[in-house]
Amino acid sequence: MTNKEMKSSETEIIGGMFGLELSALEKFPAQTDNPPFLAEPYLLLATARSAFTLLARTLHPKTVWLPSYLCEVLMGAFPIQLTKVRFYAINEQLKIAKEGWLTEIQANDMVLFIDYFGFDQWGEWGAEARRRGAWVIEDAAQALCRDHFNQHSHYIVLSPRKFVGIPEGGILMALDGAKLPDERLASSPSLWWMEATRASILRAEFDRHGGERKWFEIFQKTEASAPLEPFRMSELSLLVLKQAVDWQKVSERRRDNYKFLASELGQIALIPELPGDVVPLGFPVQLKERDRIRQALFAQNIYPQIHWPIADFVPSEFEASHRLAAEIMTLPCDQRYNQPDMERVVSQLRLSLGR
16 A cells, blocks of 8 residues: 555645655665756756846846746846836736837847746747847746757746755756856855755655645745845755656656646636647646635645736736736646546536536
């Protein structure tokens, strides 16, 4: 009998942070080749958000162009006293809505594009931004397992802890001759790192044996206090990424789970089709009664995320992005789960929808 079979339905949860890859480390080393996302020149950081801080300090853009649908933590990397921040419109299909803003881009501006949920839908826009002399930054925090990134990018930012169980970690990659910042990075603040690692271990133990959910409170605190300042990735996180994860299995399971959810929930899927080169972060759906349905799923130990609340920092004129932010949620479909788990998600979601 597996640990999963031994646990009661009350403790078996779907979603939430990843636990430290303890089982993978027990089998160490699982592989000897670097994963695909460590093939280019790269800088290993404690957090992905700090990569944007580092780029802003290195490139000194007068203007940073951000999509109108994004995570609030990015805003902290671009202090308004040093950099002018402007938004461009994202519609409810997660695509760039208008092109007029492109004519206002100046040389040495920084333009940030996001691979939402692992999908790259902005290539032609990146080509034009680059033609105008801007730095093109690809936020691939949700697209770690792609076997290639956008050809128009100068820099890629990755967040591996969104895909596997490490306590912290971000990666800044340089492409096509772009130079990495030349900085000697210190270790993360020890107390923050210890608490982040503690949450990761406790979640792993919870997945094995059940028990209290103390890890969630610790995770929330460390997430809120994660440094924007650039620090280096820990040796523990790097060890897991390089030698303790079967990246092919991670990709295959995520894709299989996504395709199953799409076959069952295609009518509410934000992106029902899965291209062959995409390894998804999760399965985004759009629902008018999102908050009620999400609470109903919580009651069944299923925890969809919201990517992202934007009301407090994105101007109200970007109406489509605000509508999306009010209705979107992300169903888990990662490698921790199999088809019976996805069937449970579908069943409970349909019950909450009254179908």
